[in-house]
Amino acid sequence: MPVIPKRLRAGVLAGAVSAAASIVPLAMEHPAVAATHVDNPYAGATFFVNPYWAQEVQSEAAAQSNATLAAKMRVVSTYSTAVWMDRIAAINGVNGGPGLATYLDAALSQQQGTTPEVIEIVIYDLPGRDCAALASNGELPATAAGLQTYETQYIDPIVSILSNPKYANLRIVAVIEPDSLPNIVTNMSIQACSTAAPYYEQGIEYALTKLHAIPNVYLYLDAAHSGWLGWPNNASGFVQEVQKVLNASIGVNGIDGFVTNTANYTPLKEPFMTATQQVGGQQVMSANFYQWNPDIDEADFAADLYSRFVSAGFPSSIGMLIDTSRNGWGGPNEPTGPSSSTDVNTFVNQSKIDLRQHRGLWCNQNGAGLGQPPQASPTDFPNAHLDAYVWIKPPGESxxxxxxxxxxTGKKSDPMCDPNYMTSYGVLTNALPNSPIAGQWFPAQFDQLVANARPAV
Incomplete structure (x- = not known):
C-alpha cells in the first residue's frame, strides 16, 4: 500500500534540496510560541505544499506534449500532500534527500504571517508492517527486538524533531500507521497478521503516548476504507480495537480523529444511488459489488464511524479526514446518470462511478482520477463531521x-500489482502495467489521474 516520500530525479532533487536549505533562515523568523491545540487543525490554516513533490509534478508537466494536460498538472503542483516517514532512514533523509526537519523548515518558510500552517506526516514503520500484503512490507520484524527498534530508533527521533521549539507554531497532523489496526480487526487468520498484532498495538500505544505530549501535534488514526470496514461487524470491531489501544495509552479524549481511504480509491460519494435504494425489489447494497455493505462510499463510512465512536463514549469533537487524492474516477467512462435497469447488479454496475470490478482492488488502479482537492472544513456531508479533505497519498507515487x-526497504513484489493476475475475488487486478516499487514516481499513473480528475482540474 502506501509509500515513501518520493525519490526525485537527480537534477530536481538537487535543486529542491538547495531551495529548501536556502529557506531555513527565513523559518527562524517565526516566533517559537506554542499554539493552542484547536478542535480542527485545518480550520483557518494554510496547507503545506511539499516542494519536492511539487517539483516532480512540474517536471512531469514540462515533459507533456499536451498543453492542456500540462497546465492542469501545474495547478495540481500547488496542492498539499502528506510526507511519509516510511523507514528509519527517512527521518534524516534517504541518500542525501530531505528529512523530517527539512520538511518542517519548508513549512515554516511557507507560513504567512500569523496564519497557522498545517503539515501532515505519516507514521508508517511498525514491526511486521502491511501484514496482509507484500507491496509495502517494512524493514522491522514482528518481534520484541523489532518493537524496541521502532520505539527507540523511529518514534523517539521523530518526537525529538517535532518537539523542537522552533516548530511549536506549526499545526502538525500525524496520521498513525495506515492499515495496522484494520488488519487486526479482519485479518487475524493470516499468520503474519496474528504474529504482528501485539506489536502493532504496543507500537501504536507508544507512538500515541509520545506524540500526544507535543501540544501542536494532532493525532488521526487510520481507519481503512468503506470497502474494508463498512460492514457492521467490521466497523464495531474496529471501534473496540481502537478503544483497547487508546485505553492503554492516551485515552479516548486524547485522539483528534480518524482518516479514511488512505492511499485508496473509494469514491467520496456515489451520486446516482444510495445503499438502501430499491432496485427490482432489492436494496442497492445487496448487489454483488457491495455484498451487503451499507457504506457504499467514504462519506457514508465517515458518518457511520463518527456515530459509532461517539456512541462508544468518544468526544463529539472528534473529526474525520478523507483521503481524496485518487478517488475521483472521472474521464470518458464516467457514468452521467443512474441506470434504467431493474436488475440490481446491472443497475449498480452501470451507475457506480467506482469503475473497479471489486472494492478490494488497490494497486495502481487503471481509470482512476484525482478527487476533491485538499480543503478545510467541507460542509458537503455534515453527518460525517469532516475536518478536511486531504491528500495523504501523494498522487503519482506507485x-x-x-x-x-x-x-x-523490505517492499516486495506483489501479484495485486500485476494486471494479468487473477485475484481471489475472481477478477483481474485492474492494475496499470509496468509499475515501479511502492513510493517511486509512476508517470503513466499520474498522467491518468490528472486527465480523469473529478472534479476536473
Missing part, C-alpha cells in the same frame, strides 16, 4: 510492483 522486491 502503490507497488509485481516486477521486483527492494531489500533495502
Amino acid at each position: 502503490d507497488g510492483t509485481s516486477a521486483a522486491s527492494d531489500p533495502t
